[in-house]
Amino acid sequence: MHTHDLAEQPVERHPVILDLEQRLTASKLPEAASRFLRKHILFAYPRTLWVRWSVNVREPDAAEDIGGRHNLDPKKTGKFLSEWLKEKLEIKNIVFDLTGVTIFDSQKLAGLFAATTADADGAKYYVCSGEIARSLENMPGIDAGAIYASEKQMVNHLRDVPSSQRCVVPLPASVDLLSFDRALRRYASVKKIRNRDVVALDMEAVTTISFDAHCMFSPIIHWLGHRYGILATVCNVSKRIGKDIKKHGSLRPMRSHLIQTEQEHLWRDEPPISRNKLGNAGPLALHTFTYFERDEIHKTWMTRMDEMIRYYDEWFASVGGIHKGLGQARADQMVSTTHWLRGTIKELVDNVVYHAGSVEKNGKRNIALGYIAMEVDPLPKEGLHIYVGDTGMGLAAGLARSYDMKPPTDAQAVAMAMSLAEQLDQRTQSEDPWGGRGLEHAGALLRRLKGRISIRTGGAIANFAPEKGRAAIKIRNNLYYVQGTHIHIRIPSKWKPLSSKRTPL
Amino acid sequence: MIPASPLQLQLPPTRDGVLSVIFQDKSDPEEIPSFKRAIDGRLSSDKQIRKVSFDLSRIDPEMNAAGRLMDLACATYRQWRLQVEVKMPADIYQILHEIEGKDRVPALTSKPPLIVRGVTVLIVEPLSATSVEDEAKTAAEVAGTENAVTEAESKTILCCRGKVRAVDGSLITVSLFAEEEEIVGEFDRSQFSRPDLKPGMVFEYQARIKAPGVTTVSIDLLTPQYPTDEEILDASEALPVDFSKF
Known part of the structure; x- marks a missing residue:
């Protein structure tokens, strides 16, 4: 599951507990009990296993569910859970949620609670109220302070993470893709982050954040949440940087993963409530989308792109090499330029929609979460920045599924990203036999616009200048691992800086 | 789906x-x-x-x-x-x-x-959208149904007066008077309906979008008279250029 899950409530099928299915199949637990556990074990942020004890009697399989619960052997179940969690550093707490329970078998539950052990740095909690809470308080080994009256209170307690449990990542003064990456590798390595509950991006020293770096905050927070079951926060944010984060909507998609964060940083007026001097031509803040939102997301970015072209018409004309004038030929040139741009973005968004997730043999589609953001900065050396990414299966895994080839490494995958048409004959017939030109199509259009493109997947990134050829001009490997594929495009300004030389009067 | x-x-x-x-x-x-x-x-x-x-x-x-x-x-x-x-x-x-x-x-x-x-x-x-539209209309007439008609939106993105400034072979330098501004540009002689172009001639310029990506430009010569630029500007009711529709 790669879609954006709300982190403020227990989550079903979270990646951290996806191996439960395999474990249960291999276990000696009775089938009815396994079925109950499969359905009633959830994940809660941060690093918490959530066992929901109640059965919804309105569900069609309620009778089976109740049967499964009765069949649970407390000791065997407790042992199974304890052994599973012992190897799992991503989980340290256990919550037994007894909300809505109407049949209370105190002996069975006491046995289960006693047999299930939390991590040394974690705890066991109970969610219940009224009579059940009073019964629990009297059970041996249960701390009354570990009993919470509601799911909301419990979640709030879990999210109230002490400073000692933060993995602090001090960000440099100038945050761009590479400096952000260096900071993560240094301060949030697997060793440092896996027994923490929160990654804290410390922005005390930050004075600038590049567009590309803005776009990576949410995908990285999403990935860390899925990989380690942790939450995130940002701290020591200056007013100016906070405003910049707000403007780009960099944290907004992952707002439910953030704790102890000023909500002001997350807020982004999409669509704008107040029109500033740019009207709607300002940055397209980071938006998320899935397979089911294809039409909506195309409409969203196209509308913003139209606004940008209208406001920055001279900049776009200069990028398209269109001289001043209003003849039919010039109008056609402008049409071509905007077609190329729209064609490029459309291709990348469709790539996410159709290929970032996977389709199982039974036709079930695993949905990936896509991201898009755009900004025009007409200043010399800047330009039109576009980001389209996803936290899906990643380029290497995608290529291994779609082509008859040895599964490539991340570095090999990004290296061949812009020359996949050479592999068209190796495309498998089972996995979308008609595709395989998306990235190259984007490359062909970028060649006309003299754009630059960087493709990142897993721990590798490759930079391309399509007008110079299909081969990458630079490949970096062993970067901080980030789930999915992330594409950054820049169409550089053609405007030269005005001379700052002053001549005496 | x-x-x-x-x-x-x-x-x-x-x-x-x-x-x-x-x-x-x-x-x-x-x-x-x-x-x-x-x-x-x-x-x-x-x-x-x-x-x-x-x-x-x-x-x-x-x-x-x-x-x-x-x-x-x-x-x-x-x-x-x-x-x-x-x-x-x-x-x-x-x-x-x-x-x-x-x-x-x-x-x-x-x-x-x-x-x-x-x-x-x-x-x-x-x-072009025009021919799509025409063909659709013809198809509708043949089939006798209204449903076959494709509605092609046609929108004017710029409509203003212009003046021929210079004639150099097939290259015609013009001024367009839009939104109280003078825009200087170049046209090809073939875009005008008559060949005897002279500096000072006034025309009406219209750019229309027939369909996404299909823009047509029409130039109607209005007069061989030579009004002043101020007079044209005063008379112009130009629509702004809307490049987003290109």
């Missing part, structure tokens, strides 16, 4: 043993297998068909899946061993050539015919 866009594919009645497969508007990549089923259905039910013509001249230049449609034509050729041709605009073909390389897709400048994996490619002009 994402709903398919309407009018992605048309299969008109077979004429002289030729099945025309007309793609138009946006092509949804996920719809390709259903396109194939529809084409295969026609080919298996009509044994008189000796040629299949894929017409890509009306597809949306931005929202198309031309590579996949080309694959579909090649798969049709391989499966049915019929003569298959693909009509496509030059710019779309050129991009396919750049993507796939000359071994799979010959260069535009190659000696005709252009053959891609057994399929003949004919380079055609992209069909």
